[in-house]
Amino acid sequence: MTRLARHEALPALDRMTVTLYTRARCCCCHSVRETLSEYQEAHGFRFEEVDASDPAFEALIGPTVPVIAVDGKVRFRGEVDRFQFERLLEARRGD
DSSP states (O other), X not given: OOOOOOOOOOHHHXXXXXEEEXXXXXXXXXXXXXXXXXXXXHHOOEEEEEEXXXXXXXXXXXXXXXXXXXXXXXXXXXXXXXXXXXXXXXXXXXX
């Protein structure tokens, strides 16, 4: 996997939080975690992982994982669309 170039952390990205909702037996979560960790290292946003095994999470994220939220808003389900994620990062840099 290619490493992303490290960008100087800009305040807008320092304030951005990306949340990965997972469950213990999720076959796709490992790949998504690696992708988001790579982007986090390169761009400096906050990255958190939440175990969504509690049924209460279903009302928030739906029945399947992985789910990726940015600042509390669900943006991706199942995988990270790299093109869309990079567009989101660029838009945030412009804030």
